Amino acid sequence: MRHWTLLGEAAIPDTDQSLLLYRGKDDFFIRISGGLELMSSRKHASESALGSLPCKRLRQPEAAKVLIGGLGMGFTLAAVLELVGAKAEVTVAELIPGVVDWNRGPLGERSGRPLDDPRTRVHLGDVAKLLRQSHNCFDVIALDVDNGPDGLTKRANDWLYSMPGIAAAQDALSPMGILAYWSANPDQAFHDRLRRCGFMVEEVTVFAHGRKGARHTIWIAQN
Numbered sequence: 765m766r767h768w769t770l771l772g773e774a775a776i777p778d779t780d781q782s783l784l785l786y787r788g789k790d791d792f793f794i795r796i797s798g799g800l801e802l803m804s805s806r807k808h809a810s811e812s813a814l815g816s817l818p819c820k821r822l823r824q825p826e827a828a829k830v831l832i833g834g835l836g837m838g839f840t841l842a843a844v845l846e847l848v849g850a851k852a853e854v855t856v857a858e859l860i861p862g863v864v865d866w867n868r869g870p871l872g873e874r875s876g877r878p879l880d881d882p883r884t885r886v887h888l889g890d891v892a893k894l895l896r897q898s899h900n901c902f903d904v905i906a907l908d909v910d911n912g913p914d915g916l917t918k919r920a921n922d923w924l925y926s927m928p929g930i931a932a933a934q935d936a937l938s939p940m941g942i943l944a945y946w947s948a949n950p951d952q953a954f955h956d957r958l959r960r961c962g963f964m965v966e967e968v969t970v971f972a973h974g975r976k977g978a979r980h981t982i983w984i985a986q987n
């Protein structure tokens with residue numbers, strides 16, 4: 765951390781914590797106040813896979829409607845935009861306005877400035893609230909708001925991984941829709957909850973970077 769420069773700090777609503785954006789020699793890092801690293805721009809293969817794995821399964825990508833929960837550094841959003849067509853609408857729900865500002869600033873270069881794409885819509889607010897209000901409208905929902913079912917950022921995010929949260933996401937999907945979740949770790953209980961909601965579930969393990977080191981889990985759930 766000695767060579768890191770603090771670029772910004774943004775409060776996490778309804779908590780006493782904040783997200784901190786740092787720039788290192790070649791990369792950006794987002795940490796949670798208190799020291800835990802949320803993500804780095806160097807290791808983003810699994811965040812990109814969260815966008816590409818479900819979108820590769822789309823039957824009609826041309827005008828797909830996609831919801832992404834958590835902008836972070838924009839890698840999931842960029843991966844989705846690569847695979848959907850010119851008439852697609854990609855909504856990214858982000859809780860923390862500062863994170864959107866960071867992506868509109870220097871951080872956005874890393875992911876190719878996906879917020880500038882005309883197909884992108886930013887929804888400032890809790891993705892859980894948006895899911896509760898949405899019925900039968902998204903062809904893909906890709907959720908990476910936290911560390912996974914075992915959350916770090918915001919206790920209230922646990923709801924997204926509960927039976928009622930999964931059911932709300934299911935209700936927000938179009939009939940052939942695909943639901944994808946990112947997690948730092950495998951979680952059999954969460955996998956079982958997806959199945960109990962009636963989904964066919966594929967669990968994919970993806971390296972965070974390159975072909976060795978940390979691996980992350982992505983669940984792809986389809987009706």
Ligand SMILES: C[S@@+](CC[C@H](N)C(=O)[O-])C[C@H]1O[C@@H](n2cnc3c(N)ncnc32)[C@H](O)[C@@H]1O
Pocket residue numbers: 802803811812814833834835836837838839840841857858859860863889890891892908909910917918921
């Ligand atoms: C790990 S990052 C997402 C990384 C992203 N997949 C990427 O490609 O860079 C998690 C993001 O979710 C946001 N977030 C946390 N809880 C949220 C919620 N309930 N609704 C919307 N965004 C949330 C955080 O502020 C953070 O920007």
